Amino acid sequence: MIVSMQKVKLIFLESDKEQILNELQMHALFMPDKKHFKSVTPSEDLIRVGKAIEIIERYLKNLLVITRLLLSLNLNSWINIA
Numbered sequence: 001m002i003v004s005m006q007k008v009k010l011i012f013l014e015s016d017k018e019q020i021l022n023e024l025q026m027h028a029l030f031m032p033d034k035k036h037f038k039s040v041t042p043s044e045d046l047i048r049v050g051k052a053i054e055i056i057e058r059y060l061k062n063l064l065v066i067t068r069l070l071l072s073l074n075l076n077s078w079i080n081i082a
Contacts, residue, residue, distance in 0.1 A: 011046075
């Protein structure tokens with residue numbers, strides 16, 4: 001069966017380039033055309049998104065710690081009552 005080609009734009013870290021392309025090719029998701037590769041400097045929007053992700057990750061990590069603490073305190077008080 002012949003499938004029409006579709007163009008895709010992939011954005012990833014330079015250090016991950018070879019691994020990502022090899023994985024995609026190995027799973028037959030697409031055939032990379034190396035003549036179209038170009039390195040770009042991150043845009044302002046991309047930098048802002050990265051910073052937002054870091055903030056969210058820290059928030060979620062803190063939330064997980066607080067949740068675990070509250071659960072352990074709640075469990076301890078429940079055990080003392082019984």
